[in-house]
Amino acid sequence: MFGTLSYNKQKTIIIVSFLLIPLLLLATFTYYPAIKLVYYSFTNWDGYSPEKPWVGLDNYREVFSNPDIFKVFTHNFAYFVMGIVQNIVAIYFAVVLSSRLRGKNAFRIMLFLPYIMNGVAVAFMFGYVFDTTNGSLNLFLDNIGLHHLAQTSWLGTEGLVNYSLASTGFWRFMGYNMVIYIASLQAIPKDIYEAAKIDGAGSFQTLWRITLPNMKPVIQLNLFLTVTGALEVFDLPFVLTKGGPAGASQTYVQKVVETAFAFNNYGLASAMSIILLFFVVIVLLVQQLVLNRGGDK
Amino acid sequence: MAHNKFRFVDFIKYFTLLIGVFVVLFPPYVVIVNAFKSTDEFNSSSSMALPKSFLNFDNFTAVFQRGGLLSGFGNVLVIIIITLTLNILFGTMVAYVLGRFSFKLKPVVFGAYLVATIIPSITTQVATFGIIKNMGLYNTLGAPIVLYIGADVIQIILYLQFIRNIPFDLDESAMVEGASLFKIYRSIIFPLLTPATATLVILKTISIYNDMYIPYLYMPKQSLGVVTTILMRFQGVNSGEWNLICAAILLILLPTVILYFFLQRYIFEGVTSGAVK
Numbered sequence: 001m002f003g004t005l006s007y008n009k010q011k012t013i014i015i016v017s018f019l020l021i022p023l024l025l026l027a028t029f030t031y032y033p034a035i036k037l038v039y040y041s042f043t044n045w046d047g048y049s050p051e052k053p054w055v056g057l058d059n060y061r062e063v064f065s066n067p068d069i070f071k072v073f074t075h076n077f078a079y080f081v082m083g084i085v086q087n088i089v090a091i092y093f094a095v096v097l098s099s100r101l102r103g104k105n106a107f108r109i110m111l112f113l114p115y116i117m118n119g120v121a122v123a124f125m126f127g128y129v130f131d132t133t134n135g136s137l138n139l140f141l142d143n144i145g146l147h148h149l150a151q152t153s154w155l156g157t158e159g160l161v162n163y164s165l166a167s168t169g170f171w172r173f174m175g176y177n178m179v180i181y182i183a184s185l186q187a188i189p190k191d192i193y194e195a196a197k198i199d200g201a202g203s204f205q206t207l208w209r210i211t212l213p214n215m216k217p218v219i220q221l222n223l224f225l226t227v228t229g230a231l232e233v234f235d236l237p238f239v240l241t242k243g244g245p246a247g248a249s250q251t252y253v254q255k256v257v258e259t260a261f262a263f264n265n266y267g268l269a270s271a272m273s274i275i276l277l278f279f280v281v282i283v284l285l286v287q288q289l290v291l292n293r294g295g296d297k
Numbered sequence: 298m299a300h301n302k303f304r305f306v307d308f309i310k311y312f313t314l315l316i317g318v319f320v321v322l323f324p325p326y327v328v329i330v331n332a333f334k335s336t337d338e339f340n341s342s343s344s345m346a347l348p349k350s351f352l353n354f355d356n357f358t359a360v361f362q363r364g365g366l367l368s369g370f371g372n373v374l375v376i377i378i379i380t381l382t383l384n385i386l387f388g389t390m391v392a393y394v395l396g397r398f399s400f401k402l403k404p405v406v407f408g409a410y411l412v413a414t415i416i417p418s419i420t421t422q423v424a425t426f427g428i429i430k431n432m433g434l435y436n437t438l439g440a441p442i443v444l445y446i447g448a449d450v451i452q453i454i455l456y457l458q459f460i461r462n463i464p465f466d467l468d469e470s471a472m473v474e475g476a477s478l479f480k481i482y483r484s485i486i487f488p489l490l491t492p493a494t495a496t497l498v499i500l501k502t503i504s505i506y507n508d509m510y511i512p513y514l515y516m517p518k519q520s521l522g523v524v525t526t527i528l529m530r531f532q533g534v535n536s537g538e539w540n541l542i543c544a545a546i547l548l549i550l551l552p553t554v555i556l557y558f559f560l561q562r563y564i565f566e567g568v569t570s571g572a573v574k
Contacts, residue, residue, distance in 0.1 A: 010478045011398055018390040018482075019406065025387070025447040030413045033424035040424065093317060096310045109561055110318045116557045116564065118507045120525040121546045124532055125324045128331075128344075128539055136327040136344045143345075171320065176568065183569035232417050235509055239529065253419050260423045261514075273420035280415050 034277075040270035047266045059271035069272065072252050078162035079169060079233050079251075083226035086170045087177055087219070094181030095211065108182065112175035119172070123239040126168045130154035155241055158248040165236050165249060169229075177222050184218035185211065220287055227283050231276060252276065325550070332356055332543040339540040356544035360531065364545060368520065369527040376438055376523070377505050380445040384501065385494055388448040392456030392490075393482050397468065410450040422514060429515055440515035441523075445505055452497055455570050459493045460486065496567035499560050503553050524549050 005013070041059055045052040063069050093111060097104045114122065129137050132153040142150035154164040188211065196206050212219075234253040237243055243250035243258075250258075256276070260269035331339060333348035335355060342348075360366055395407060425444070434440040463486065471481050509525040516523070522530065528549055535541050557564060 005477075007472065007478065011400075014478045014482070015394050015398055015400055018394045022387045022391045022448055023406065023409070025443070026409060026413060028428065029425060029444055029447060030416060030418075030421070031409070033421040033428065034416050036424035036427070037421055093314070096314065099310070101307075101310060107314050107318065109558075110321055111314075112561075112565075113321055113554070113557065116503050116507075116553045118525060118528075118549050118553065120507075120509050120528050121549045122324075124528065124542055125328050125546050128543065129324050129327060131539075134344055134539060136323070139344055140323070171324070175321075179565055179568055183565075228415075228417075232419065234419050239509070253417070256420050256423070266423055269420075269423050273417065273423060276417055276420055277415070280417065284415060 037270045037273055040266050041274050044265070044267040046264045047260065055267065059268045062268060063271055063275055069255065072250050072255050075162045075249060076230050076233060076251055079166045079230035080227065082163065082166035082170045083230050086174050087222055087226060090174050090177035091181050091215070091219070093178045094185055095207065098182055098185045108179070112179055114172045115176045117172070119235055120239055122168065122172055123236055127155070127240050130164055132156065156245050158245060161241060161245065161249040165240065168236055169233070180218060180222065181215065184215050188214045224283065224287055228280050231279055328543045328546050331540050332547045334540045336538070336540060356541050357548060359541055360545045360548060364527055364531040365522065366524070366527055366545070366548060369522050369524045372438065372521060373506055373523040376441050376445070377502050380442050380505060381498055381501055383446040384448065385497065387446065388452045388456060388497070389487055389490055389494070391448050392453055392460055393486050395453065396457050396460035410448070410453055414450050419510060426514065436516055436518045436521065438516070438521065441511050444511055455493050455497065455567065456490060458570065459490050463489050496563045499556065499563050500567045503556065506553060
């Protein structure tokens, strides 16, 4: 097509033309909305009227002074707790499935299965499992003799609902973490283990001194995903409980979406989004700091 | 002694793995057995009992007729095909430029993709919504398509790993023969990226198929339902009729589960390559 042009000219043409549309997409649907969001957060725009009255820092003041808004973070806490447990279980299964074992491929395939399942379908599936009167979880508990637990209203009890929902997240994503941990275990050179064996290290010592330290970067990545995932939970409670009972399972992002699209308070919702973004950046920075202090990377 | 100890460790391993598999399979099992029960049978039998017959497809027909699931599959298929064609094109183009040329703004371009991942996309929809409306894409299949086609950083990293493994000699010998850089992209780089493309096609198909929020927000129109939004509507209308909902859940889970069992190698590759690097 432009075979006659010098390669230097071609290079410029290719760089510009190949990046033009992709960067335009990135700018239009990621960075422009983010900038708009910052602007909206200083207004009390209702989402449709042409004027966007400037209110300065009022929205931010509202977020920090209205206890109803920050209170929902206590609901997100359940996802954080379950996320930590999820990572521990995932590391355990990754170590088990990296040892000599029959049928480990089949086990890996089964444990990863929930990750590829449709989130809405999974939410309703658990809606049925958790159902108080017809639900199979209570029936199962009754069958194995835990009669006193079998009357539990898993999604209707205030202190419990977030843990029930978070355990659904655990069910869906444990396999994902596990597969990533398995890959990081495979990347550890085998001769380190042989050397350790020659030096007479026991299997627990090997795990503690060699395996886990070598997995550190991946563990930190997964922890970052866990923490930000917990901050940004949305679809499960949105689909399954609509935030109920009486708002007990409403998460922060759900509150943002509701503030914008149900209450038409785009200004406040934007300020809430910016604060969320701010938290994500803080988590990232804290982790980088810890990672760098840890030394070896 | 040592022998017995190893046996015990193995027992613990298998025991915990079996508990894991049981926990994974218990909810789908419940959905499967109840999807085949008539309403009478559902009300009279235990929710964990097997159905009288696995040949009772009444619930499934009802889901297709009442729920309009077929149009949902159709819509999501159209979205997936158009999105993936453009996304793979753009993804390989960006990766070719970043992988083969050095220029001043290269770190900025890569950084822009990297930073984009920390912006919580659900909350920025507050601002994206207005953009989509102004473009006239609200309530059209165009809305999810333009939002999905952009390349993401994982995709670019995956492609860059592959490009690094394509020897530069290939480019050079093509240049000696007088091939243009565009021709090198089209007939050397793009074809040699096929394994990565295959992995990405599978992963992105699954993630678009499973996405709920974007179709929910941008395509509320009845005729534009995709599988997730149709399932939500269906559950709303038929709430309490769990045997019907179980059939709907099963129908929606089936395509990705089948895809997974046949193509799991690619899926594992894609999931791990982005994260471990």
